[in-house]
Amino acid sequence: MEGLKKDVIRHVVSSLGSDYASKSAYNYYNALALAVRDRLIDNWIKTQRSYYDEKAKRVYYLSLEYLPGKSLMNNLHCLGIYETARKAMSDLGFSLEDLAEQEWDAGLGNGGLGRLASCFLDSMATLGIPGYGYGIRYDYGIFHQVIEDGKQVEQADNWMRVGNPWAYERGQHLFPVRFFGEVKNWTDEYGRLRHTWTAGDTVLAMPCDMLVPGWDNHHVINMRLWSARSDVEFDLDFFNTGNYLGAVEEKIFDEKISKVLYPSDQIEEGRELRLKQQYFFVTATIQDILRRFRKKHQDMTELPQSVAIQLNDTHPAIAIAELMRILLDEDLLDWEVAWDICVSTFAYTNHTILPEALETWPVSLLERMLPRHMQIIYEINARFLREVERVARSEDCGQLCHRDLDHLKQRVSLIQERPIKSVRMAHLAIIGSHSVNGVAALHTELLKARVFDDFQRLYPQKINNKTNGVTPRRWLWSANQPLSRLIASHIGTGFVRNLDELTQLEPLAADPAFREAWRAAKLENKQRLQAYIKRKLMRELHTEHLFDVHIKRIHEYKRQVLNLLHVVTAYNRLRHGQAADFTPRTVFFGGKAAPSYFMAKRIIHAINAVAATVNADSRVNDKLQVVYLPNYCVSQAERVIPATELSEQISTAGMEASGTGNMKFALNGALTIGTWDGATIEMAQAIGPELLFIFGMREDELVSLRQHGYNPMLYYHGDEELREALDMLRSDAFSPGQHGLFAPLVDNLLHGGDRFFVLADYRQYLGAQQDVGRLYLDQEEWTRRSILNAARMGFFSSDRAISQYAREIWDVAPMAGLQNGKGA
Ligand code: BZD
Numbered sequence: 056m057e058g059l060k061k062d063v064i065r066h067v068v069s070s071l072g073s074d075y076a077s078k079s080a081y082n083y084y085n086a087l088a089l090a091v092r093d094r095l096i097d098n099w100i101k102t103q104r105s106y107y108d109e110k111a112k113r114v115y116y117l118s119l120e121y122l123p124g125k126s127l128m129n130n131l132h133c134l135g136i137y138e139t140a141r142k143a144m145s146d147l148g149f150s151l152e153d154l155a156e157q158e159w160d161a162g163l164g165n166g167g168l169g170r171l172a173s174c175f176l177d178s179m180a181t182l183g184i185p186g187y188g189y190g191i192r193y194d195y196g197i198f199h200q201v202i203e204d205g206k207q208v209e210q211a212d213n214w215m216r217v218g219n220p221w222a223y224e225r226g227q228h229l230f231p232v233r234f235f236g237e238v239k240n241w242t243d244e245y246g247r248l249r250h251t252w253t254a255g256d257t258v259l260a261m262p263c264d265m266l267v268p269g270w271d272n273h274h275v276i277n278m279r280l281w282s283a284r285s286d287v288e289f290d291l292d293f294f295n296t297g298n299y300l301g302a303v304e305e306k307i308f309d310e311k312i313s314k315v316l317y318p319s320d321q322i323e324e325g326r327e328l329r330l331k332q333q334y335f336f337v338t339a340t341i342q343d344i345l346r347r348f349r350k351k352h353q354d355m356t357e358l359p360q361s362v363a364i365q366l367n368d369t370h371p372a373i374a375i376a377e378l379m380r381i382l383l384d385e386d387l388l389d390w391e392v393a394w395d396i397c398v399s400t401f402a403y404t405n406h407t408i409l410p411e412a413l414e415t416w417p418v419s420l421l422e423r424m425l426p427r428h429m430q431i432i433y434e435i436n437a438r439f440l441r442e443v444e445r446v447a448r449s450e451d452c453g454q455l456c457h458r459d460l461d462h463l464k465q466r467v468s469l470i471q472e473r474p475i476k477s478v479r480m481a482h483l484a485i486i487g488s489h490s491v492n493g494v495a496a497l498h499t500e501l502l503k504a505r506v507f508d509d510f511q512r513l514y515p516q517k518i519n520n521k522t523n524g525v526t527p528r529r530w531l532w533s534a535n536q537p538l539s540r541l542i543a544s545h546i547g548t549g550f551v552r553n554l555d556e557l558t559q560l561e562p563l564a565a566d567p568a569f570r571e572a573w574r575a576a577k578l579e580n581k582q583r584l585q586a587y588i589k590r591k592l593m594r595e596l597h598t599e600h601l602f603d604v605h606i607k608r609i610h611e612y613k614r615q616v617l618n619l620l621h622v623v624t625a626y627n628r629l630r631h632g633q634a635a636d637f638t639p640r641t642v643f644f645g646g647k648a649a650p651s652y653f654m655a656k657r658i659i660h661a662i663n664a665v666a667a668t669v670n671a672d673s674r675v676n677d678k679l680q681v682v683y684l685p686n687y688c689v690s691q692a693e694r695v696i697p698a699t700e701l702s703e704q705i706s707t708a709g710m711e712a713s714g715t716g717n718m719k720f721a722l723n724g725a726l727t728i729g730t731w732d733g734a735t736i737e738m739a740q741a742i743g744p745e746l747l748f749i750f751g752m753r754e755d756e757l758v759s760l761r762q763h764g765y766n767p768m769l770y771y772h773g774d775e776e777l778r779e780a781l782d783m784l785r786s787d788a789f790s791p792g793q794h795g796l797f798a799p800l801v802d803n804l805l806h807g808g809d810r811f812f813v814l815a816d817y818r819q820y821l822g823a824q825q826d827v828g829r830l831y832l833d834q835e836e837w838t839r840r841s842i843l844n845a846a847r848m849g850f851f852s853s854d855r856a857i858s859q860y861a862r863e864i865w866d867v868a869p870m871a872g873l874q875n876g877k878g879a
Pocket of ligand 1: 165166167168169171319320321322406407412494523711712713714715733
């Protein structure tokens with residue numbers, strides 16, 4: 056402890072240039088972070104060296120998004136110095152919790168996809184897998200959400216304004232990134248046509264490294280984030296021609312590339328800057344990967360034995376064309392050889408079946424910005440369609456039939472003609488990869504049967520499932536110390552590395568003393584949340600209420616509106632005196648809406664309007680409260696999830712690819728009210744469906760309802776309580792003076808076809824909520840189920856997910872000596 060204290064003081068003085076006697080929490084947080092980073096960097100260097108020494112096969116995880124959240128607490132826990140740090144900082148006059156508050160969340164992602172990437176890096180580090188995360192260091196991460204007059208207002212997230220003590224900026228290792236320009240043809244000595252891309256504009260990519268430690272194993276992997284730097288300073292002519300301001304403007308223009316994260320999820324943003332970001336990221340990453348590979352290899356055909364590249368959705372899929380370009384134009388390989396290398400190296404993870412989220416890029420844009428890549432994509436397509444034709448005409452063509460060949464070719468082509476001629480990035484990713492995976496069993500089945508059914512017939516081995524997982528280090532140990540300590544006191548700490556060990560809790564569910572201790576831990580978390588809400592929102596929570604929580608991005612398919620209709624119905628019953636047996640509850644909502652997503656923003660407004668009415672109504676507000684948690688983010692989830700008793704996972708069946716919040720809640724002892732969707736299905740199967748509150752129509756039932764003509768008006772006319780709730784929303788019951796404010800929400804349900812089947816599931820949802828309320832009155836039974844839920848969540852560790860990727864997709868093994876945890 057004395058060592059850590061000395062290091063912190065030294066950093067306050069010599070790294071931050073401050074007087075250690077002036078007790079600034081900001082300085083002491085930064086100094087502590089630097090002292091922790093010192094303890095990581097030796098192991099990071101040793102880890103990187105060991106990859107070279109052992110000629111290890113490396114895994115590169117390419118993701119435009121990461122959501123690491125805060126690093127301090129996680130790193131202290133991984134290093135096993137949390138207690139030491141707590142005492143050291145207390146001696147210096149600080150509470151560690153307060154210092155940790157100084158850190159800004161690294162919000163370099165939108166939601167589940169970005170958070171999954173961060174969980175996966177944590178697991179690679181813990182399992183000893185030679186992995187690297189690659190991404191973009193956005194200057195502005197996901198916007199900061201404030202609620203003003205009930206509405207979402209976006210503020211810039213200038214997360215690095217106060218510096219980032221965790222990152223190493225490596226300004227000396229810059230990689231050139233080129234755009235535009237033209238392609239020249241030439242003939243090589245064997246008479247083969249060759250191509251050279253002479254690009255117009257150049258910017259530079261600068262690496263910023265963040266260290267990702269494993270759990271108690273000395274293995275530290277790298278997350279390398281690229282930041283755009285202008286090459287203007289390198290081009291002295293610019294300055295020497297006297298156009299100083301022009302040169303500076305150009306510099307600012309170049310550096311715009313990594314300025315801001317696109318804040319939309321589940322919708323493709325067809326903007327030129329977004330494509331620039333993608334290519335900027337991809338080419339810098341591929342150059343770095345090949346630089347490392349070429350240190351030990353000359354023969355490019357050995358690449359797939361040394362390198363696996365995982366594409367996190369299609370956002371980095373242009374990497375396939377980029378690697379082809381390098382192999383063809385720079386290494387001068389033959390097409391077939393280059394293509395084999397690519398397919399064997401790449402693998403692609405799909406995260407959505409929503410058609411509006413499948414990425415396409417206009418051919419005209421690609422031709423201008425990346426002309427050589429567009430040529431390569433055309434060539435990939437031509438060869439692929441010839442292959443499709445060959446397979447279709449062959450005898451064993453299965454369900455393919457050459458009468459339909461033209462249609463089939465149109466459907467699978469990399470190019471779609473309408474509404475504008477564009478490249479389908481998912482098709483490029485599928486064809487250019489040896490593995491295509493979905494993120495939960497149902498999602499993968501839907502990929503095979505619906506979205507990519509043609510590809511499933513063409514390549515029956517390619518599409519596979521890897522159900523998501525979450526890291527127990529952050530989402531149980533670090534976020535929920537009260538519960539973790541209780542668990543550890545009975546079964547030891549092995550579960551942090553091997554989550555299956557939680558099954559040892561099962562017999563304890565029958566032990567009344569253990570149940571009481573479990574409830575006490577939950578209550579401690581509820582009180583902690585209560586204190587936080589009081590500080591931030593100046594609201595008093597009732598900890599004896601059932602804490603019912605719905606936090607995630609706001610999206611119609613996630614159906615926050617269904618939850619809201621339940622709240623309005625409960626409010627009506629209480630008002631009308633029809634709910635004598637109502638179990639008191641506080642309903643929490645939280646989540647960001649894409650700034651351009653009108654309906655999602657209106658949903659936030661409606662939630663806040665209902666909350667204002669309910670909370671102000673003294674007839675009901677001792678029994679029902681509604682809280683909107685502004686600016687939902689990773690660190691907020693770490694506070695809220697441990698305090699949650701009921702987890703809302705109520706997406707339209709078939710629409711949530713997996714969900715990962717669902718796993719974090721159950722792991723922390725919340726019971727789930729949910730639909731038969733995404734990974735919630737597998738959770739119900741692992742836990743026992745009777746221990747969750749499952750309701751609603753299943754995916755196949757919705758398909759048939761749609762086919763037979765779904766009429767939401769039937770539900771409206773047939774259900775008095777539903778009608779009352781909808782009419783109140785449509786009138787100005789919750790928006791006095793602003794008549795019609797929420798009419799778009801209601802009209803969308805009643806007259807817009809209710810695409811997400813809110814009305815179809817309303818009655819069953821109410822029934823399930825009734826069951827929840829009843830069970831909560833029996834605290835012994837509730838607690839028993841809570842314990843069993845957590846005990847059976849072992850499968851949903853990201854360690855299990857990553858082990859499967861490593862074995863079944865990447866063909867990589869953990870580093871020697873790290874398989875069983877502890878490193879040398
Ligand atoms: O990915 C999410 C899915 O919706 C979840 O069901 C799933 O659990 C997680 C992890 O697999 N998808 C996203 O989060 N998608 C995005 O954030 C995104 C971002 C940019 C563009 C498109 C989608």
